[in-house]
Amino acid sequence: MTETPPVGLGCPIGAAAGDSVELAHGGGGLMTRRLIEDLFRPAFAQSSDDLTHDGAILDIAGARLAFTTDSYVVRPLFFPGGDIGLLAVNGTVNDLAMCGAEPLYLSVGLVIEEGLAMDDLRRVVASMRQAAIAAGVRVVTGDTKVVERGKGDGLYVNTSGVGLLLTPKPIKPQRVRPGDAVILSGDIGRHGIAVMAIREALGFETAITSDCAALVTPVRELLLSGIDVHCLRDLTRGGLATALIEIAEAGNVIIRIEDSIIPVSRPVRGACEILGLDPLYVANEGRFVAFVPPDAAGWAVAILQRHDKDAAVIGYVAAPASRGEVQLKTIGGNRSLDMLTGEQLPRIC
Amino acid sequence: MCLAVPGELLSIEGDDPLARQGQVSFAGLVKSANLAYVPEAKVGDYVLVHAGFAITVIDAEEALRTLAYLAEFDLEELT
Amino acid sequence: MKYVDEFRDPEVARRTAEAIARIATRPWNLMEVCGGQTHSIVRHGIDQMLPEGISLLHGPGCPVCVTPAAMIDTAIAIAGQPGVIFCSFGDMLRVPGESGSLNAARARGADLRVVYSPLDALAIARSYPDRNVVFFAIGFETTAPTTAMAVLQAAREELGNFSILVSHFLVPPAIEALLGDPANGVQGFLAAGHVCTVMGYREYEPIARRFRVPIVVTGFEPLDLLQGIYLCVRQLEQARSEVENQYSRIVRRDGNRPAQDALTRVFVARPQRWRGLGEIPLSGLGLAPAYERFDALHRFPDIVVAPERIGDCISGEVLRGLKKPGECPAFGTRCTPEHPLGATMVSSEGACAAYYRYRRSAMVARRAS
Numbered sequence: 001m002t003e004t005p006p007v008g009l010g011c012p013i014g015a016a017a018g019d020s021v022e023l024a025h026g027g028g029g030l031m032t033r034r035l036i037e038d039l040f041r042p043a044f045a046q047s048s049d050d051l052t053h054d055g056a057i058l059d060i061a062g063a064r065l066a067f068t069t070d071s072y073v074v075r076p077l078f079f080p081g082g083d084i085g086l087l088a089v090n091g092t093v094n095d096l097a098m099c100g101a102e103p104l105y106l107s108v109g110l111v112i113e114e115g116l117a118m119d120d121l122r123r124v125v126a127s128m129r130q131a132a133i134a135a136g137v138r139v140v141t142g143d144t145k146v147v148e149r150g151k152g153d154g155l156y157v158n159t160s161g162v163g164l165l166l167t168p169k170p171i172k173p174q175r176v177r178p179g180d181a182v183i184l185s186g187d188i189g190r191h192g193i194a195v196m197a198i199r200e201a202l203g204f205e206t207a208i209t210s211d212c213a214a215l216v217t218p219v220r221e222l223l224l225s226g227i228d229v230h231c232l233r234d235l236t237r238g239g240l241a242t243a244l245i246e247i248a249e250a251g252n253v254i255i256r257i258e259d260s261i262i263p264v265s266r267p268v269r270g271a272c273e274i275l276g277l278d279p280l281y282v283a284n285e286g287r288f289v290a291f292v293p294p295d296a297a298g299w300a301v302a303i304l305q306r307h308d309k310d311a312a313v314i315g316y317v318a319a320p321a322s323r324g325e326v327q328l329k330t331i332g333g334n335r336s337l338d339m340l341t342g343e344q345l346p347r348i349c
Numbered sequence: 350m351c352l353a354v355p356g357e358l359l360s361i362e363g364d365d366p367l368a369r370q371g372q373v374s375f376a377g378l379v380k381s382a383n384l385a386y387v388p389e390a391k392v393g394d395y396v397l398v399h400a401g402f403a404i405t406v407i408d409a410e411e412a413l414r415t416l417a418y419l420a421e422f423d424l425e426e427l428t
Numbered sequence: 429m430k431y432v433d434e435f436r437d438p439e440v441a442r443r444t445a446e447a448i449a450r451i452a453t454r455p456w457n458l459m460e461v462c463g464g465q466t467h468s469i470v471r472h473g474i475d476q477m478l479p480e481g482i483s484l485l486h487g488p489g490c491p492v493c494v495t496p497a498a499m500i501d502t503a504i505a506i507a508g509q510p511g512v513i514f515c516s517f518g519d520m521l522r523v524p525g526e527s528g529s530l531n532a533a534r535a536r537g538a539d540l541r542v543v544y545s546p547l548d549a550l551a552i553a554r555s556y557p558d559r560n561v562v563f564f565a566i567g568f569e570t571t572a573p574t575t576a577m578a579v580l581q582a583a584r585e586e587l588g589n590f591s592i593l594v595s596h597f598l599v600p601p602a603i604e605a606l607l608g609d610p611a612n613g614v615q616g617f618l619a620a621g622h623v624c625t626v627m628g629y630r631e632y633e634p635i636a637r638r639f640r641v642p643i644v645v646t647g648f649e650p651l652d653l654l655q656g657i658y659l660c661v662r663q664l665e666q667a668r669s670e671v672e673n674q675y676s677r678i679v680r681r682d683g684n685r686p687a688q689d690a691l692t693r694v695f696v697a698r699p700q701r702w703r704g705l706g707e708i709p710l711s712g713l714g715l716a717p718a719y720e721r722f723d724a725l726h727r728f729p730d731i732v733v734a735p736e737r738i739g740d741c742i743s744g745e746v747l748r749g750l751k752k753p754g755e756c757p758a759f760g761t762r763c764t765p766e767h768p769l770g771a772t773m774v775s776s777e778g779a780c781a782a783y784y785r786y787r788r789s790a791m792v793a794r795r796a797s
């Protein structure tokens with residue numbers, strides 16, 4: 001066992017955790033959050049503003065920048081609708097957009113497993129190039145490492161990015177107010193189902209494609225329209241529910257959404273029904289939620305519908321709360337949504 | 350126990366009693382299901398699928414009857 | 429989605445709930461046996477729609493909840509054997525045995541694959557002829573025929589590298605055990621609609637007569653559950669104790685004969701230990717002698733499993749409907765979905781997990797929605 005430098009006073013992860021890292025720690029749900037709160041935040045954060053969700057807002061010599069990083073470990077590398085390269089560029093570009101920034105420059109770090117087909121690497125790099133051009137960003141620096149066969153799952157990618165803030169007002173959960181409309185930019189669940197279908201060899205005859213896309217243009221239009229956007233969050237692992245719960249808890253509000261008006265495409269719905277998955281928790285890669293004042297909701301939806309006809313108001317912020325939560329309106333009443341514990345897996349029961 | 354979902358039987362492949370499969374559509378998501386336990390199923394039927402197997406053919410008339418009964422709840426004479 | 433959406437109509441649901449309130453003149457304790465029904469009830473807030481006094485107890489119809497810890501440990505031990513590809517439904521991965529869960533075993537290097545169907549495990553066995561592929565065959569009578577077909581196909585192909593770890597349970601003996609318990613407070617049952625799709629409901633008729641309890645074969649959508657509850661309450665109010673079929677679009681009295689035939693061919697009934705309930709005679713399935721060679725326990729005779737320990741978990745009482753999850757001293761404190769003490773907290777249908785997820789914060793009343 002290798003020696004690691006002391007992090008703090010004893011093991012920061014509580015007794016309930018196992019003695020090794022599990023897949024669920026990377027799932028985006030409760031275990032990920034605990035890892036961040038119990039290990040990373042004590043180690044790195046110097047203020048409560050550090051290590052916030054999407055990106056860091058930095059003031060450097062008068063310029064207001066957003067800075068973010070993300071790593072991509074998707075398996076398989078290629079899936080209907082995209083590949084790891086597309087995800088890596090769009091993921092970081094989108095995180096910058098969610099901070100209210102115009103994405104400008106990216107770095108790319110590759111950890112390649114010995115034996116990866118050179119053609120596969122070329123395909124990924126070509127994807128990244130296309131994605132960067134489409135998003136209006138430049139890849140300006142990078143790094144490459146190769147690890148031994150058997151040690152790398154083909155390819156891991158990290159991208160980091162910087163952008164310039166577009167509006168003076170901060171965009172973050174703490175700005176969310178009772179009455180705000182919650183707007184979803186399009187239908188949910190495509191990416192998670194697309195990747196799971198290939199990875200678990202589910203044998204779907206219908207191709208469900210990932211919704212991986214850059215959100216730069218719709219977000220820019222929203223921000224430059226003059227609407228006072230309070231918060232933006234792109235949906236990734238953990239899905240719509242996780243994104244909204246994080247905002248509700250960070251912003252100390254009760255968010256109410258309605259089951260029947262959340263857009264889910266028919267085949268994604270069919271897939272979720274047979275696998276026993278809740279679409280609210282399925283990963284997405286090209287969707288976001290926006291919190292805007294109620295009188296701007298119609299206008300915001302109109303702007304977003306120019307890019308995706310499924311954009312819609314799915315709920316509203318109901319009230320402030322010392323313990324924020326998301327309530328889903330169902331047949332029997334409202335019920336509180338919980339964070340995912342571990343990964344959502346196909347079930348028979 | 351028992352997540353089982355209704356889908357429309359679009360096509361049937363083969364007649365091997367153990368491995369007869371059919372393409373079933375669940376709101377447009379098409380997946381193959383084993384039809385060994387529903388020998389009477391025909392294309393166009395709705396079947397109930399659990400763990401990759403059709404376990405029954407749905408009775409369309411009974412479904413309508415159930416819905417009609419439910420629709421009349423506030424009119425029903427309670428004896 | 430056809431045959432799904434129509435049975436989720438909120439207006440009809442509301443009217444059915446009102447009808448239940450109109451006919452109920454006194455409190456009644458009903459039990460829904462199936463974990464899938466529990467999931468649906470809690471997800472759609474069905475129990476919140478019922479009048480005060482109609483109590484829904486969540487029964488032992490969740491294979492995740494009733495599979496003994498020792499069986500999980502056996503699964504983990506087999507999964508850890510060199511060369512094994514262990515295939516399981518996703519449901520079982522987080523259930524704690526005595527030595528952790530299958531997920532934790534995967535973290536330690538076991539080759540664990542999630543499958544949607546036993547036929548997927550069979551396909552893996554065909555693709556990896558030099559690996560031992562073991563399928564964790566869990567579930568009730570609904571799922572057992574799917575396992576049976578995998579065994580029949582494997583036998584026909586003489587697939588020597590495929591075996592199954594059998595953990596199939598039968599519902600009627602459990603209902604009888606519950607009703608036979610002097611502490612039982614359950615007055616009416618909603619029988620598991622998909623189990624009855626396979627088995628029919630003839631075997632419930634002697635139970636209804638002997639114990640004088642109404643048993644309504646019920647489906648899974650909100651309208652099915654509400655109608656099932658209505659019919660059960662109506663019987664109780666009329667002092668009847670019959671078997672009624674709410675789920676008539678799917679369930680027939682004789683069930684699915686080809687599926688039953690496959691079961692009798694491949695399996696035999698045997699005593700089975702239920703987590704939290706103890707051993708119930710003839711309540712489990714084992715492979716018939718003609719197919720014993722597919723039993724993973726025969727393939728791995730060196731796997732020895734320690735006997736079950738009694739811990740803090742009161743899931744047995746919860747499964748029997750004697751206690752509600754909120755009454756457990758460990759609920760929400762030492763026992764949460766993140767670190768569950770027992771299977772009822774692990775399974776998304778487990779009564780404790782369902783309770784935890786959907787009840788922990790105050791439910792906003794209908795009037796506020």
